[in-house]
Amino acid sequence: MYSMEDVARFAEGDMEVGERLKFEEALRGDEGLRSALSRYYDIHSSLKMQLTEDEDDRKLRQTLSNAGNVHFKKEAKLIQMQRYLTWISAVAAVFLVLLIWAPWRNNLYEEYAETEMIAMVERSGGDDDQMAKAVKAFNKEDFSEARAALEPIYKKDPANAMVQYYYAITLVETDDAETARGVLEELYAGTSVYKYDAAFYIALSFLKEENKERARYWLQKIPEDAVNYAKSRELLNKL
Amino acid sequence: MKKLHEDHRYIEALLQNDQKVVQEIYAKFAGKIKRHILSNSGSENDAADIMQEALIDIYQQAKHKGFQLSCPFEPFLLLVCKRKWLNELKKKSVLQVTNIDDTLLTVGEDVFAEAELLEKQAEEAKHFALMFEKLGERCKEIIQESLNTDSQEKVAEKLGVTYGYLRKKKSECMAALIKLINKS
Structure with a gap:
């Protein structure tokens, strides 16, 4: 049985080769494990989306607000x-x-x-x-x-x-x-x-x-x- | 597999910060969004905010969640804006949507489904972030820094811990977070 920590370690690439291969093997036969893993990726990407802001994000925001200033009355x-x-x-x-x-x-x-x-x-x-x-x-x-x-x-x-x-x-x-x-x-x-x-x-x-x-x-x-x-x-x- | 719509170019433009196409988006659609919001107890300012937020949501989900457009952009964007505005009105509890919008009746199912998915994912992400705030400070710090920086070595250095400890702790913290989320 794999725990949530194991799923996290696998997703983050923190397993040793042997353990990793075993996990991959288990994934093939275990639908519950597959869905736990995809849930992990889903939550991870949502958090990244919600909690981080990089230079590209700020630049786009600027572009949008410039365009907004042109197309909406002040x-x-x-x-x-x-x-x-x-x-x-x-x-x-x-x-x-x-x-x-x-x-x-x-x-x-x-x-x-x-x-x-x-x-x-x-x-x-x-x-x-x-x-x-x-x-x-x-x-x-x-x-x-x-x-x-x-x-x-x-x-x-x-x-x-x-x-x-x-x-x-x-x-x-x-x-x-x-x-x-x-x-x-x-x-x-x-x-x-x-x-x-x-x-x-x-x-x-x-x-x-x-x-x-x-x-x-x-x-x-x-x-x-x-x-x-x-x-x-x-x-x-x-x- | 859903088929990519040719209007996906608008989403690409957001991802590339293509100023020319962004101008095109505003030139084509700002008027309609404005009309909808003005006729539903909003101001021009609200319209500008809603449109910007909608585009940011679309951009974010394309960037982080592989969002792809498989329906025409115009009805999709309008629907996203309308739903956003409806939520705003609900929040302010001045729900007097006076204009029964006949364009909604002509919107295709694919557009509905796509707008709904976008909204659901945005809501979910907000909820996850709230759960994240419930974690202990150390966990928050570790997850936050790991999300900010791709290099885990740099994160370890910044937090003054060993690389091995960081990796172990990060898995533990993420697992704790997921348990919190699953319970909520």
Whole structure:
């Protein structure tokens, strides 16, 4: 009987000749083993597809986005740009604060962590009060209160990118990094303006756990044309 | 064996990053995708994102999973975009697809099957990646680095372990991951 480890070793070419020949022999007569092997290859290629990005991928993305800019009108992007601008100025403000604070801070996580929640008036039916409460708590850096306020909003509207983002930050701050990363990864998988902020925060969450390897991995996912590219590279250099 | 459609050249163009043909793809199909999304509570921006994501999915699966086109490209791409947009709408729970799309009725079975396969594989890959995140940090690191780099010697060097250890550990980690996936 072959184990899953054996299947993996065979697929990765890690068997000695004798063992390999025996395995191949077994493959011929064992359909279960054949399907386990093809499952292995399938999962392996899916992971490669999902978890890696090489130079070719980035180049194609650039080509597509150039073509997209030609064939889709830019007006629609204006709204988003304005949101970017709000964001950029907010980041600038945070930076300023950090510049002043930096000498007293030696912890990279704290240096780069989000310290201000900017409530963008996007949509929020009867949740206005709740949102205001969350913003207030967040900006006082009372993250458990902010978390408690954001949680119901998030549960109600789990696809709202802004809510996802800030909710996840409160989770990181209250030491529930695992749940936070689940939320952030979903955000990263989407197409909202928070896509790369999410990648950045996943990196920070690892940094908080002193896992520099995973932090680096996530920072590297931030492409050159992202708003927080410079910030991500700066942090990478410090790691 | 499915027969390769002549439109597979579009997929080849994506793989080669052929800017001219990519422009052709946009010139021919962006308008239709835009119309569909605009008439289904989306913006032009959404249309641009959906089209780009669809093309990236197709490219990724051609690159990593040997995806081959055996049906005409136009209805296939449109269907992939429509399904993507439908999923977006479901996520936002504003499911008001106002335009009952008559073109869907005229789409061939082969196109449906191909679009479905693409979607299924994309979903699966996402799910596998989620399961991957559940592994221990060391396993994640080893698998991630092995996926990033073809040379296992370099991976071993980077992680500061011996080549033999890396290979053994990688098999163990992959086996653990597959067990997780099979259980899920």
